[in-house]
Amino acid sequence: MRGVVGRAHTASRFHLDKWAPSDAAARFVEYFWSVQWDLRGQDPFDSTVITFPAMHITHEWGEDGPRHGFALPNTLVHGVVERVFHTTIAARGSVVGARFLPGGFTARFRRDAAAFTSRVQPVDAQLFGGPIDLDDDIGAAARRLDDLIGAHTGGPDDTYIAVTALLDRIRDDGRLHRVEQVMALSPWSARTTQRIFRRYVGVPVKWVLCRYRLQQAALEIESHAEVDFADLAIRLGWYDQAHFINDFRAMLGCTPGEYATRYGG
Known part of the structure; x- marks a missing residue:
């Protein structure tokens, strides 16, 4: 999974x-x-x-x-x-x-x-x-x-339907890397979008963007031997390899290289 x-x-x-x-x-x-x-x-x-x-x-x-x-x-x-x-x-x-x-x-x-x-x-x-x-x-x-x-009477509310569509787009569209891109697609203002994400999802927009990219990065490291971390970072939307390594370490407690040694290929 x-x-x-x-x-x-x-x-x-x-x-x-x-x-x-x-x-x-x-x-x-x-x-x-x-x-x-x-x-x-x-x-x-x-x-x-x-x-x-x-x-x-x-x-x-x-x-x-x-x-x-x-x-x-x-x-x-x-x-x-x-x-x-x-x-x-x-x-x-x-x-x-x-x-x-x-x-x-x-x-x-x-x-x-x-x-x-x-x-x-x-x-x-x-x-x-x-x-x-x-x-x-x-x-x-x-x-x-x-x-x-x-056992819930009535259908899902309109806010839930709209935020679900936005979340699906974040998950499926590999071109979305920045918060500003998501806000351009949102039916609400930037401030309202962040408030709705916190209430319905529990985390801000930036967290969701980063998490889906980190999951994809980890999957690729596990699936492909000798993956090029610099290429992976840029392809998945990080500004450079250093930012990718910092986010990876913050989330997983190890660098991409250490992760590859444990689980890669």
């Missing part, structure tokens, strides 16, 4: 699956996913993900003790992670999650996404209009989450 650091080295450590939501939930959810692992008798495994501008709701259980600072089992809201998402898996465990479309969590629940940025917290009783109790079973928990998210 794009965004998983060192994806070629993770296949033997856990099983990852994903599937489409129902039509009702698909207004807000990109897909459902699950992770299962059994590392009993093995060393714990550290996993890193270059996160997307998306929020998640997860239901988590297992034998590995607290996760994200909370006892198991638990149902959690994950805000957008500004740097990279690190987690350590051990013993035996499972997670089932809903990955929301960027802006989808706010459109569904009317909660400010920025209030959750870089935070994980248990689902509160008010989120779904009352307490929820999910089974520690991937299929049953996923179906219940799908029903709860899809």
Whole structure:
């Protein structure tokens, strides 16, 4: 899955699956996913993900003790992670999650996404209009989450529809490298665009631009031996190689060269 650091080295450590939501939930959810692992008798495994501008709701259980600072089992809201998402898996465990479309969590629940940025917290009783109790079973928990998210009267609001179109353009158009280019495409003023991004997405426009480029850079480094970092930097919109290296190190904690040594080719 794009965004998983060192994806070629993770296949033997856990099983990852994903599937489409129902039509009702698909207004807000990109897909459902699950992770299962059994590392009993093995060393714990550290996993890193270059996160997307998306929020998640997860239901988590297992034998590995607290996760994200909370006892198991638990149902959690994950805000957008500004740097990279690190987690350590051990013993035996499972997670089932809903990955929301960027802006989808706010459109569904009317909660400010920025209030959750870089935070994980248990689902509160008010989120779904009352307490929820999910089974520690991937299929049953996923179906219940799908029903709860899809049980929303009325369609998505106009702001969500417009910001989704803008986010899709940022993701798909490799020529968009600067905030000014995005503002030229926005139906709102620059100030309003930034405010809407913070409320619906949880992060500013510049962060979204940089994150998609970093994900592509990491994927190319992993996929192609002896990649030319200077060419990669310019092609993906950085002013020069030095700026690319600085952003890469800030997000991943290592330089592109160090990343290539660990995971490249």
